[in-house]
Amino acid sequence: MNRPAGAPAAVDLAHLGFDQGAHLLVQRVLSGLRPGEPLEVTGNHPALVTHLRAWCRGRGHLVQPGGDRDTPVRAVIVRGPAGLDRWAGARRAGGPSPHEIVRNPEPGWGLAARGALVEDGAPAPGFDLAERDLVWADIAPKLYAHAASAQWDPAVAVPWDAAFELPAAVEEAVVQVMTYLVENEQAALVVPARLLARIHPHFREVVQLLAVQAADEARHVEVFTRRALLKTGRLGTSSAGGRASLTTLLAEPDFALASFLLSVLGEGSFLNLLAFLERHAPDPVTRTVVRLAHQDEARHVAFGVAHLQHQASVDPGLRGRLRGAVERRHDVLRDTAGLNQDVLDSLVVLAAGSWDPAAVARGHAQVGELLTTMDHARQRLLIRLGFPADEAAELSALHTRNFM
Amino acid sequence: MTLLMGAVAYDPKTVTIWTGFRSWLTTHGLPFDFVLYSHYERQVEDLVAGRIHAAWNSPLAWIRAGRLAAAEGVRLHPVVARDTDRDLRSVVVVRSEAPYHRPGDLKGESVAVGAVDSPQATLIPLSLLRSEGLRPGDDIEILGHDVGVGLHGDHVGGERDAVRALMSGRAAAACLLDANHLLFGKEGTLPPGSTRILAETAPYDHCVMAVNDSAPASITERFGELLLGMSPDDPEVRRLFDLEGLNVWVHGRTEGFAALEAAVGEVGFYDAAGRVTAEGYRP
Numbered sequence: 001m002n003r004p005a006g007a008p009a010a011v012d013l014a015h016l017g018f019d020q021g022a023h024l025l026v027q028r029v030l031s032g033l034r035p036g037e038p039l040e041v042t043g044n045h046p047a048l049v050t051h052l053r054a055w056c057r058g059r060g061h062l063v064q065p066g067g068d069r070d071t072p073v074r075a076v077i078v079r080g081p082a083g084l085d086r087w088a089g090a091r092r093a094g095g096p097s098p099h100e101i102v103r104n105p106e107p108g109w110g111l112a113a114r115g116a117l118v119e120d121g122a123p124a125p126g127f128d129l130a131e132r133d134l135v136w137a138d139i140a141p142k143l144y145a146h147a148a149s150a151q152w153d154p155a156v157a158v159p160w161d162a163a164f165e166l167p168a169a170v171e172e173a174v175v176q177v178m179t180y181l182v183e184n185e186q187a188a189l190v191v192p193a194r195l196l197a198r199i200h201p202h203f204r205e206v207v208q209l210l211a212v213q214a215a216d217e218a219r220h221v222e223v224f225t226r227r228a229l230l231k232t233g234r235l236g237t238s239s240a241g242g243r244a245s246l247t248t249l250l251a252e253p254d255f256a257l258a259s260f261l262l263s264v265l266g267e268g269s270f271l272n273l274l275a276f277l278e279r280h281a282p283d284p285v286t287r288t289v290v291r292l293a294h295q296d297e298a299r300h301v302a303f304g305v306a307h308l309q310h311q312a313s314v315d316p317g318l319r320g321r322l323r324g325a326v327e328r329r330h331d332v333l334r335d336t337a338g339l340n341q342d343v344l345d346s347l348v349v350l351a352a353g354s355w356d357p358a359a360v361a362r363g364h365a366q367v368g369e370l371l372t373t374m375d376h377a378r379q380r381l382l383i384r385l386g387f388p389a390d391e392a393a394e395l396s397a398l399h400t401r402n403f404m
Numbered sequence: 405m406t407l408l409m410g411a412v413a414y415d416p417k418t419v420t421i422w423t424g425f426r427s428w429l430t431t432h433g434l435p436f437d438f439v440l441y442s443h444y445e446r447q448v449e450d451l452v453a454g455r456i457h458a459a460w461n462s463p464l465a466w467i468r469a470g471r472l473a474a475a476e477g478v479r480l481h482p483v484v485a486r487d488t489d490r491d492l493r494s495v496v497v498v499r500s501e502a503p504y505h506r507p508g509d510l511k512g513e514s515v516a517v518g519a520v521d522s523p524q525a526t527l528i529p530l531s532l533l534r535s536e537g538l539r540p541g542d543d544i545e546i547l548g549h550d551v552g553v554g555l556h557g558d559h560v561g562g563e564r565d566a567v568r569a570l571m572s573g574r575a576a577a578a579c580l581l582d583a584n585h586l587l588f589g590k591e592g593t594l595p596p597g598s599t600r601i602l603a604e605t606a607p608y609d610h611c612v613m614a615v616n617d618s619a620p621a622s623i624t625e626r627f628g629e630l631l632l633g634m635s636p637d638d639p640e641v642r643r644l645f646d647l648e649g650l651n652v653w654v655h656g657r658t659e660g661f662a663a664l665e666a667a668v669g670e671v672g673f674y675d676a677a678g679r680v681t682a683e684g685y686r687p
């Protein structure tokens with residue numbers, strides 16, 4: 001607004017009416033004025049003065065007549081205080097970049113974009129995971145970007161039409177393993193979905209990452225179901241012990257403990273299981289679906305570990321609580337069967353590849369090696385979280401026999 | 405002692421609004437309660453009879469309360485009003501291409517108005533047309549749109565129906581509040597440029613908080629002070645102000661009711677003692 005010093009502010013609306021957006025031009029100039037300062041309005045819309053008065057009345061601005069007939073000024077607005085007051089107490093909700101997150105975002109910021117100028121006075125939505133150190137990991141923005149770029153389309157990423165025929169027993173083993181994977185994926189979908197709904201949107205990259213994680217699991221559920229049904233149209237069994245194990249995951253309300261049990265110990269073990277299945281897959285469809293799931297699971301584990309490493313660095317008591325969670329879960333599951341025997345048998349059949357006794361022995365040994373590999377991998381993850389080696393070994397041994 | 409205020413439930417949000425004010429006033433040291441009425445006539449009668457201490461009155465309710473009070477020897481005064489209720493105007497609009505250029509041109513035509521008890525869309529603009537020599541019923545036919553009768557025009561539906569009658573050609577002109585003419589233009593009920601303002605009334609005032617002077621001054625004065633001191637810097641106050649549609653409470657005044665007082669007299673809406681005498685008015 002360039003105007004000579006001392007001259008009042010002015011706005012020319014030409015033929016624009018208030019029913020066509022004239023308020024935008026008026027508001028633009030008014031917002032640069034102090035309370036009490038005048039704004040001369042010119043324009044030739046027939047209802048200009050009537051509508052200008054009605055508009056200003058609602059916003060607390062005064063309107064004075066434009067003066068004598070030989071000036072083109074139709075009205076003079078005297079800026080009122082209301083607009084200033086509305087934003088007087090407003091503050092920025094942190095900054096847009098991940099480096100500008102705050103430790104304790106205000107509950108009242110609610111769903112506002114991080115970095116927005118936030119007017120006070122809206123009800124607080126009650127996101128209870130609202131502390132940086134409880135949810136954040138510096139790697140979250142990068143992992144989210146990677147997750148978003150790595151989304152694959154189940155319809156095209158899997159060679160559903162590949163021609164193959166398996167011996168009935170092998171097909172049955174595949175169906176059983178897929179049935180087991182589906183129920184585990186459903187738990188892995190529900191847990192992050194529940195958690196993300198509780199996280200303050202200020203930590204948007206974490207919410208986004210968990211949302212994509214849930215979407216990953218949705219695809220895993222889809223492709224495993226589809227592979228199970230591909231040849232026989234029937235699913236395998238679901239054991240009470242397996243579901244009991246998964247139910248304990250759903251029951252854990254603490255973000256750190258839930259992501260420890262699910263993403264570090266559970267999905268960590270699943271990385272080995274999926275790699276095993278890829279190695280022994282008897283057909284291209286099975287091989288592809290477990291490979292695709294494996295890629296996604298690696299991200300899930302990476303975030304779980306990074307976020308707990310961050311939290312452990314600021315909360316020395318965390319490891320004690322993680323330990324307690326493993327022990328409690330072990331106690332709860334002590335009298336359940338753990339892994340479905342049908343699943344274990346199916347893994348042996350897949351590794352054996354035939355009913356030849358020597359092959360079965362080899363398959364049995366390979367499943368034994370899988371359990372050892374899982375155990376070592378869990379111990380390495382626990383050591384990354386700062387557990388001493390002997391304690392890591394002890395805790396890994398207490399992990400659920402259901403793998404997840 | 406608790407100050408008891410009446411308000412008319414013209415919309416479900418009145419519960420949110422007055423519950424919010426109740427909580428604000430109570431935490432600021434004034435015991436406050438409210439009663440909601442389904443129309444203004446009973447609220448006014450209860451105010452004058454002293455069954456409530458204060459009433460959030462429409463301008464028409466203020467006129468009637470004044471007449472009833474005078475007849476009963478009771479005194480009332482206006483405590484506060486919304487800043488947004490000062491200096492309203494009504495407009496008489498016609499379709500842009502219509503051959504009417506001054507109010508007198510409407511002689512022999514139909515004029516759409518709002519509810520029978522609407523100050524802004526019926527009583528005041530018809531008084532303007534009367535002053536221009538057009539006798540409603542004789543020189544012009546009146547098309548009323550009785551939405552929310554008893555709410556004294558607080559329901560915007562009557563005005564919306566009036567402009568629809570104008571646009572459909574059933575009426576040659578429509579009467580409505582200036583702000584609603586703007587609103588209907590913005591929301592698309594009236595396409596840009598489709599109407600022209602034929603006449604505009606002088607400014608008048610709208611709602612007002614009336615107090616019965618026989619109520620204890622200790623609480624009515626505190627009530628006025630607290631309301632006038634409400635600052636939109638307080639987020640809770642701003643939420644209430646946004647709901648109730650004001651920027652700040654201002655002192656009540658009576659000058660702004662003269663035009664309506666005259667209009668009420670012209671049609672005999674109430675008699676001098678405040679009895680309802682309007683024809684066909686059944687709140």
Ligand SMILES: [Fe+2]
Binds near residue numbers: 185216
């Ligand atoms: Fe998964």
Ligand SMILES: [Fe+2]
Binds near residue numbers: 188217
């Ligand atoms: Fe996962």
